[in-house]
Amino acid sequence: xxxxxxxxxxxxxxxxxxxxxxxxxxxxxxxxxxxxxxxxxxxxxxxxxxxxxxxxxxxxxxxxxxxxxxxxxxxxxxxxxxxxxxxxxxxxxxxxxxxxxxxxxxxxxxxxxxxxxxxxxxxxxxxxxxxxxxxxxxxxxxxxxxxxxxxxxxxxxxxxxxxxxxxxxxxxxxxxxxxxxxxxxxxxxxxxxxxxxxxxxxxxxxxxxxxxxxxxxxxxxxxxxxxxxxxxxxxxxxxxxxxxxxxxxxxxxxxxxxxxxxxxxxxxxxxxxxxxxxxxxxxxxxxxxxxxxxxxxxxxxxxxxxxxxxxxxxxxxxxxxxxxxxxxxxxxxxxxxxxxxxxxxxxxxxxxxxxxxxxxxxxxxxxxxxxxxxxxxxxxxxxxxxxxxxxxxxxxxxxxxxxxxxxxxxxxxxxxxxxxxxxxxxxxxxxxx
Numbered sequence: 001x002x003x004x005x006x007x008x009x010x011x012x013x014x015x016x017x018x019x020x021x022x023x024x025x026x027x028x029x030x031x032x033x034x035x036x037x038x039x040x041x042x043x044x045x046x047x048x049x050x051x052x053x054x055x056x057x058x059x060x061x062x063x064x065x066x067x068x069x070x071x072x073x074x075x076x077x078x079x080x081x082x083x084x085x086x087x088x089x090x091x092x093x094x095x096x097x098x099x100x101x102x103x104x105x106x107x108x109x110x111x112x113x114x115x116x117x118x119x120x121x122x123x124x125x126x127x128x129x130x131x132x133x134x135x136x137x138x139x140x141x142x143x144x145x146x147x148x149x150x151x152x153x154x155x156x157x158x159x160x161x162x163x164x165x166x167x168x169x170x171x172x173x174x175x176x177x178x179x180x181x182x183x184x185x186x187x188x189x190x191x192x193x194x195x196x197x198x199x200x201x202x203x204x205x206x207x208x209x210x211x212x213x214x215x216x217x218x219x220x221x222x223x224x225x226x227x228x229x230x231x232x233x234x235x236x237x238x239x240x241x242x243x244x245x246x247x248x249x250x251x252x253x254x255x256x257x258x259x260x261x262x263x264x265x266x267x268x269x270x271x272x273x274x275x276x277x278x279x280x281x282x283x284x285x286x287x288x289x290x291x292x293x294x295x296x297x298x299x300x301x302x303x304x305x306x307x308x309x310x311x312x313x314x315x316x317x318x319x320x321x322x323x324x325x326x327x328x329x330x331x332x333x334x335x336x337x338x339x340x341x342x343x344x345x346x347x348x349x350x351x352x353x354x355x356x357x358x359x360x361x362x363x364x365x366x367x368x369x370x371x372x373x374x375x376x377x378x379x380x381x382x383x384x385x386x387x388x389x390x391x392x393x394x395x396x397x398x399x400x401x402x403x404x405x406x407x408x409x410x411x412x413x414x415x416x417x418x419x420x421x422x423x424x425x426x427x428x429x430x431x432x433x
Contacts, residue, residue, distance in 0.1 A: 068205040075198035080235040082191040096177040229350040230414040240342040299336040299432040321426040322406035352396020368404035
């Protein structure tokens with residue numbers, strides 16, 4: 001009996017010892033796990049901190065790039081304006097030099113006539129106008145001689161006055177010419193300074209762009225292409241506005257269209273359009289709305305059919321600044337209103353094949369991503385509302401066949417960082433339909 005009790009007691013002791021050992025082991029394991037958990041959390045926090053730091057660094061780099069983009073665009077705009085000013089001054093200088101040459105030749109002729117007149121007077125001796133009058137044989141002869149003398153005297157006075165006026169005009173033209181030359185030299189020096197600043201900004205930007213990820217670099221390249229092309233188009237527009245000033249004045253004096261389009265132009269060929277020389281009148285037009293009636297804003301829908309795939313903003317919420325009409329390649333594109341074609345071109349980037357039209361109300365409409373070679377209007381041409389200007393396509397930076405329709409107000413500038421209408425010169429096209 002004692003042996004049995006001893007065995008039971010020994011077993012209990014062993015069990016208690018084992019339990020205490022396991023508790024100690026489990027406690028150690030839990031402590032180790034807790035320590036590991038704490039270490040892991042610390043590592044996660046450190047990693048997250050590093051990630052946030054990297055993201056912040058990328059954000060800062062992108063901000064630097066954006067700021068430099070703004071500087072570069074500003075420098076390029078200023079250089080474009082200076083180029084325009086330099087060209088204008090060169091034209092003025094050439095005109096002034098031609099004017100001086102013409103006036104100098106005329107002045108020399110008048111001076112020669114005056115010298116001959118003086119020689120003739122000298123050779124006539126002491127004969128005076130009074131002698132001529134006193135030598136008259138009759139009253140009629142006296143009146144005739146008096147009239148003749150008056151004409152000669154007036155001619156002499158006019159000749160001398162003309163010579164004096166031309167001399168002064170030549171002096172004034174020379175003064176203007178010298179001022180233009182000084183202004184030209186100043187503009188050239190300013191352009192050189194801006195060009196140096198531009199190159200510095202571009203080099204600085206390249207340094208920051210190299211720090212961006214490949215995806216960010218691709219996006220930056222897209223931004224650069226669009227910004228560059230926009231600036232080129234704006235420079236072309238500035239030149240065109242001066243070049244086609246007469247057409248723009250003619251457009252301003254022209255009776256505005258009612259926006260009434262009786263022909264829908266929905267045939268496979270887009271409706272016939274017979275251009276009338278420089279006026280570009282058309283007998284067929286795109287529909288102004290689904291009902292084809294006139295509208296308060298004065299613009300008509302630039303294409304028939306299709307769907308609006310982007311109405312100012314992408315599905316992501318990013319600002320687009322235009323309406324995209326999803327239409328098949330070759331769909332006729334119509335002028336939204338009467339206007340003057342300022343510029344057309346076919347690019348491999350950004351807008352692709354595009355047309356820009358200036359309207360009498362000061363707005364411009366931009367039509368982009370057309371089919372290369374399909375533009376059927378020319379720069380400086382006055383087009384009528386609903387007149388076909390090109391065919392839609394998928395050119396430039398485009399992810400599918402569509403028409404990009406954009407409306408801008410003066411001064412017609414563009415900003416890639418714009419987040420809504422009004423941040424730059426793009427306005428909501430829907431306000432004008």
